[in-house]
Amino acid sequence: LRCTAAPVIHPDGYMHRTVVLIHDVTAETRHRDALASFAGVVAHDLLNPLTTIEGWTEAADDALEDVPEHPCVAAAHGGLVRVKRAAARMRGLVNDLLAYTTTRDAALTPAVIDLNRMVTDVAGARIDTAVAAGTPVPTFTAGDLHPMHADPVLVRQLLDNLVSNAVKYTAADVTPHITISSSRMDDTVAVTITDNGIGIPAGQHDAVFDTFHRAHRGQAYSGTGLGLSICKRTVERHGGTITASDNPGGGTRFTFTLPAVAEALPAVA
Numbered sequence: 001l002r003c004t005a006a007p008v009i010h011p012d013g014y015m016h017r018t019v020v021l022i023h024d025v026t027a028e029t030r031h032r033d034a035l036a037s038f039a040g041v042v043a044h045d046l047l048n049p050l051t052t053i054e055g056w057t058e059a060a061d062d063a064l065e066d067v068p069e070h071p072c073v074a075a076a077h078g079g080l081v082r083v084k085r086a087a088a089r090m091r092g093l094v095n096d097l098l099a100y101t102t103t104r105d106a107a108l109t110p111a112v113i114d115l116n117r118m119v120t121d122v123a124g125a126r127i128d129t130a131v132a133a134g135t136p137v138p139t140f141t142a143g144d145l146h147p148m149h150a151d152p153v154l155v156r157q158l159l160d161n162l163v164s165n166a167v168k169y170t171a172a173d174v175t176p177h178i179t180i181s182s183s184r185m186d187d188t189v190a191v192t193i194t195d196n197g198i199g200i201p202a203g204q205h206d207a208v209f210d211t212f213h214r215a216h217r218g219q220a221y222s223g224t225g226l227g228l229s230i231c232k233r234t235v236e237r238h239g240g241t242i243t244a245s246d247n248p249g250g251g252t253r254f255t256f257t258l259p260a261v262a263e264a265l266p267a268v269a
C-alpha cells in the first residue's frame with residue numbers, strides 16, 4: 001500500500017482535517033517486477049552475440065591493416081567502423097538494462113566518497129570516449145566538491161548516467177560543456193550538473209524520471225529511457241531527491257541530494 005496525506009486548512013488558518021489517500025500498488029509492483037525480470041533476460045541473451053560481434057569486428061579491422069591498399073579494403077574498413085559504432089550503441093542499451101535489473105535488490109554498501117576524484121574519473125571516461133569516436137570533446141568545470149557518504153558503486157553509476165546524458169543530449173555540432181558544483185545543507189550534499197545541450201521539452205521535467213520515458217527519440221539519440229529512473233531509485237534509496245530544470249542560459253540542470261554523513265542515511269535503505 002502507498003499512503004499520502006495532505007492537511008485541509010480552515011479559512012481561519014488552522015488545520016481542521018487531514019485527507020489520507022491509500023493506494024493499492026500490488027498490481028503496479030507486480031508489473032514493475034515482471035518488467036525488471038524481462039529486461040534481465042533480454043540483457044543476458046543479448047550479451048553473448050554482442051560480445052561476439054565486438055570481438056570479430058575488432059579482429060577483422062586489425063587484419064585489414066595487413067592488406068595492401070585497395071578501394072575494396074577502404075569500403076570494408078568503412079563498413080566495420082559502422083558496425084563498431086552500432087555495437088557500441090547496443091552495448092550502452094544492454095548496460096542500461098543490466099543496471100536496471102542488477103541494482104534493484106542489492107543492499108547498499110555506503111562509504112565516504114571523494115566526489116572530486118569520482119567526477120574526475122567520470123569526466124575522463126567521457127573525454128576518452130569522445131576522442132575515440134571523433135566527436136566534439138566535452139569540457140568540464142567542477143568546483144571543490146563536498147565529500148558524501150553513500151554507496152560508491154551506485155553514485156558512480158548515477159554520475160555516469162547524468163554526465164553521459166549531458167554529452168548525448170547536446171547538438172552534434174556543439175561542444176558539450178558540463179558544470180558540476182555542490183553545496184552542503186545540514187547533513188546533506190546537493191550536487192548540480194548543468195549542460196549546454198538541447199534541453200528537456202516543456203512539461204516533461206518530471207516524466208523523464210519515469211521508467212522507459214524518452215523525451216527525444218530518433219537516430220541521433222539512442223537510449224532505453226531507463227537511466228534516469230535508475231538515478232532516481234539510487235537517490236531515493238539514500239533518502240535524497242533528484243530534479244531536472246531548465247538552465248537559464250540554455251540546456252538542462254539536474255540537482256540531486258545525498259547524505260553528507262552516515263547518520264543521514266535512512267534506517268532501511
Ligand code: ADP
Pocket residue numbers: 096161165166167169195197198199200208209213214215216217222223224225226227228229252
Ligand atoms: P535514455 O536512455 O533515453 O537517455 P534516460 O532515462 O537517461 O534515458 O533519460 C530519459 C529522457 O530524458 C531521455 O530520453 C531524454 O529525452 C531526456 N534527457 C535526459 N537527460 C537529458 C539532458 N541532459 N538534456 C536533455 N534531455 C535529457
